[in-house]
Amino acid sequence: MIPGLIAGFIHSRVFSKGRSSAGSGEARLLEERLLKADQGLAQFSQQLEAQSSELRAAQ
Numbered sequence: 001m002i003p004g005l006i007a008g009f010i011h012s013r014v015f016s017k018g019r020s021s022a023g024s025g026e027a028r029l030l031e032e033r034l035l036k037a038d039q040g041l042a043q044f045s046q047q048l049e050a051q052s053s054e055l056r057a058a059q
Helices: 002-016 021-058
Strands: none
């Protein structure tokens, strides 16, 4: 199992270097969007936890 994962990782690295610059720009844009989504999710989670704590305190 481990050798398969290592081979897959090496294979993906070798073939990803052949991408055009447009592909890397698209990947960068997707990474930025994913980061923004992660930050939004973290903020939502914090707000939900705060509301949950307030509700417990009110009960």
